[in-house]
Amino acid sequence: MLIELQGIVKDYRLGLEIVHALNGIDIRIDQNEYVAIMGPSGSGKSTLMNLIGCLDTPTEGTYFLNGSNVSHMDDDQLAEIRNREIGFVFQNFNLLPRASALHNVELPLIYNGTPASQRRDLAEEALIKVGLKDRMGHRPNELSGGQRQRVAVARALVNKPSIILADEPTGNLDTRTGDEIMDLFEDLHDGGNTIILVTHEEYIAEHSDRIIRLRDGRVERDESN
Amino acid sequence: MQFRESVFIALDVIRNHKMRSFLTLLGVIIGVMSIIGMQSLIEGFQKNIRHQMEQLGASVFQVQKFPVQFGQQDREKYRNRKDLTWDHARVIEQYCTAVAQVGPEAWQWGIMAKYRDRRTGPANHLAGGVPAFFPNNGYFIEAGRALSDTDIQHNRQVAVIGQDILEKLFPYENPIGEHIIVDGRRYQVIGTLEKSGSAFGESQDNRIVIPLSTFLKFYGQNRSLNITVLAASPELMDTAIEQVIGVLRAVRKVPPGEPNDFEIFSSESLIETFDNMTRAVRIGAIVIVSFALLVAGIGIMNIMLVSIRERKREIGIRMAIGARRRDILFQFLVEAVFLSEIGGILGILAGVGIGQLVALVSPVPASIPVFTIVLGFVFCSLVGLVFGVYPAAKASGLDPIESLRYE
Numbered sequence A: 001m002l003i004e005l006q007g008i009v010k011d012y013r014l015g016l017e018i019v020h021a022l023n024g025i026d027i028r029i030d031q032n033e034y035v036a037i038m039g040p041s042g043s044g045k046s047t048l049m050n051l052i053g054c055l056d057t058p059t060e061g062t063y064f065l066n067g068s069n070v071s072h073m074d075d076d077q078l079a080e081i082r083n084r085e086i087g088f089v090f091q092n093f094n095l096l097p098r099a100s101a102l103h104n105v106e107l108p109l110i111y112n113g114t115p116a117s118q119r120r121d122l123a124e125e126a127l128i129k130v131g132l133k134d135r136m137g138h139r140p141n142e143l144s145g146g147q148r149q150r151v152a153v154a155r156a157l158v159n160k161p162s163i164i165l166a167d168e169p170t171g172n173l174d175t176r177t178g179d180e181i182m183d184l185f186e187d188l189h190d191g192g193n194t195i196i197l198v199t200h201e202e203y204i205a206e207h208s209d210r211i212i213r214l215r216d217g218r219v220e221r222d223e224s225n
Numbered sequence B: 001m002q003f004r005e006s007v008f009i010a011l012d013v014i015r016n017h018k019m020r021s022f023l024t025l026l027g028v029i030i031g032v033m034s035i036i037g038m039q040s041l042i043e044g045f046q047k048n049i050r051h052q053m054e055q056l057g058a059s060v061f062q063v064q065k066f067p068v069q070f071g072q073q074d075r076e077k078y079r080n081r082k083d084l085t086w087d088h089a090r091v092i093e094q095y096c097t098a099v100a101q102v103g104p105e106a107w108q109w110g111i112m113a114k115y116r117d118r119r120t121g122p123a124n125h126l127a128g129g130v131p132a133f134f135p136n137n138g139y140f141i142e143a144g145r146a147l148s149d150t151d152i153q154h155n156r157q158v159a160v161i162g163q164d165i166l167e168k169l170f171p172y173e174n175p176i177g178e179h180i181i182v183d184g185r186r187y188q189v190i191g192t193l194e195k196s197g198s199a200f201g202e203s204q205d206n207r208i209v210i211p212l213s214t215f216l217k218f219y220g221q222n223r224s225l226n227i228t229v230l231a232a233s234p235e236l237m238d239t240a241i242e243q244v245i246g247v248l249r250a251v252r253k254v255p256p257g258e259p260n261d262f263e264i265f266s267s268e269s270l271i272e273t274f275d276n277m278t279r280a281v282r283i284g285a286i287v288i289v290s291f292a293l294l295v296a297g298i299g300i301m302n303i304m305l306v307s308i309r310e311r312k313r314e315i316g317i318r319m320a321i322g323a324r325r326r327d328i329l330f331q332f333l334v335e336a337v338f339l340s341e342i343g344g345i346l347g348i349l350a351g352v353g354i355g356q357l358v359a360l361v362s363p364v365p366a367s368i369p370v371f372t373i374v375l376g377f378v379f380c381s382l383v384g385l386v387f388g389v390y391p392a393a394k395a396s397g398l399d400p401i402e403s404l405r406y407e
Helices: A045-052 A075-085 A101-111 A116-129 A145-157 A175-190 B003-016 B018-056 B072-079 B086-095 B133-137 B149-153 B163-169 B212-219 B234-251 B267-310 B312-321 B325-361 B370-396 B400-405
Strands: A003-014 A017-029 A034-038 A060-065 A086-089 A163-167 A194-198 A210-215 A218-224 B060-064 B099-111 B113-115 B124-129 B141-144 B158-161 B179-182 B185-193 B207-211 B226-231 B263-266
Touching: A003 A045, A017 A045, A017 A218, A034 A045, A045 A163, A045 A194, A075 A086, A075 A101, A075 B312, A075 B325, A086 A145, A101 A116, A101 A145, A101 B312, A116 A145, A145 A163, A145 A175, A163 A175, A175 A194, B003 B018, B003 B325, B018 B267, B018 B325, B018 B370, B060 B234, B086 B099, B086 B226, B086 B234, B099 B133, B099 B212, B099 B234, B113 B163, B124 B133, B124 B212, B133 B226, B149 B212, B158 B163, B158 B179, B163 B185, B185 B207, B207 B212, B226 B234, B234 B263, B263 B267, B267 B312, B267 B325, B267 B370, B312 B325, B312 B400, B325 B370
Parallel strands: A034 A194, A034 A210, A086 A163, A163 A194, B124 B207, B158 B185
Antiparallel strands: A003 A017, A003 A060, A210 A218, B060 B226, B060 B263, B099 B124, B099 B226, B113 B179, B141 B185, B158 B207, B179 B185
8 A cells, every 4th residue: 555544634723713724534545546536625635635645744643655654754754754755736837947858857866975987877868758848947037837847747757756736737738738748647557556646637637547526625525446 | 974965066156056155255355355464564574684684793782762653642752851962972982892893873854866877766766974974874885985084084975886876877887986976966875785686675875975973964963863883792782782871871861760761673673673563463463354254254144044044855865875974064064164275275275376477567575474364374274163063063963854755
């Protein structure tokens, strides 16, 4: 089992009020699954994504990722887990604006101490995989939206993480470019990667094999597609 | 960890905000520049003075009524001292066994000399001396002869002239045997002095030396003489000084327990005096520059805080990708130190440049103060480090989720 969430509760303090963002979530995800997490805004899907992505820890419950319990890790341990196990793809790409595509992709390798010589090779390999062989030296503002998202995917891939976690990856792209990105995810899934997609678009979720629907901080439905 | 990455980021940030970085660094640049510039001039001066003193010789010292340096309120105290006279010089010569030569001398500052229709400027000096004047002051005869005892005994109107005077009055002729006029009196030139260069930015070659007896006859007996003393050997220097002090106290009837009513200088004590004078200036400058750098450090802290707010997203991205808190801390610390060091390097270059420039356009010499340069650089790095800690800690404490969402 790659991901095992047991009785996850997440509360936020909002002034004097306590907001229950997640109210007891149990989810298990296997290696090489392609899962979409859906739900209206306020359903808790962003909170769930932050927890799965190890950007945050739950108030209650346990989270096993690839065999280790990450629910009580400190900031630095979480950073290392994120670096090793998770590849993020964001709606707004989140690339460093002044760094080349190659340097953006190298970034995760820099933080795990990969030697410079290997870094370059690995980053180039990842960029070739997403079809950006000729764009390695370009900065994000010299690339189209689709190309930027491909750089982000390459960055997510470069460390060979357990999960690729994509948060509305087509939200800032036109339909055609969005479809290209979804095709890319399809390829990655076929190549053995585990993909978790957070979206509120039905037609995007259609690409996945399994859809988990959230409502009011609970799993409403969890069915294969 | 990724030191190169941090330096790369720092350089990139500076490159992208040239004006802002420059303005922030101005404080560091000016602070470091002023201390390096001042230090190069002081050190240049010191070297120059040492050189002059060494020329004078390690076994010469001087007795004077007034100290080299004293405040206005002390003037009264020193003025009431008895004058030093030719008789004092004779007593020293007679009773001090460790002394080789004694040269009483008197000076008239700011005289003009004439020869036919040529004249010197008004900034030359006339000395009344005895034969010992020349060895005791480190002057050497180039042509002709020095003063003799006979010149002194007969109040002869003869003169030995320095190179500046020679060039002005006798550009073509042989001066020996010619007559020059100083303050309306005729003197026959009997010799010339070798060139001895400049000290304290003033020429040492603008001198005319006449017999002390002649000098006192024309310019008045009623004055205190300087007495230069040459010890029999450098080893006997201290003994000679002690003997001179003892003899002078006895002759001038200074009661036991009272301080000397005269001053003794050797090249060593003069160097010391100069060092003391400049030490106050140096310490003052260091204090002022420290404050300037403190203010500059606050500027750096400010710009780092601004920079961190602008780059909140970047910090969020780096954290999401696996940067630990200490990685972010390190990155911003390196950036602050690097920024400050760039300012330091620019300041050092400017300071050395100013020193050299002043040396070029004025007679003041300059040297390159290596120790101060190293110190300045280290101090800049420290300023960057100290004032970088707070912004860097703030950056490393950011919440990754919130930072990722920051627009």
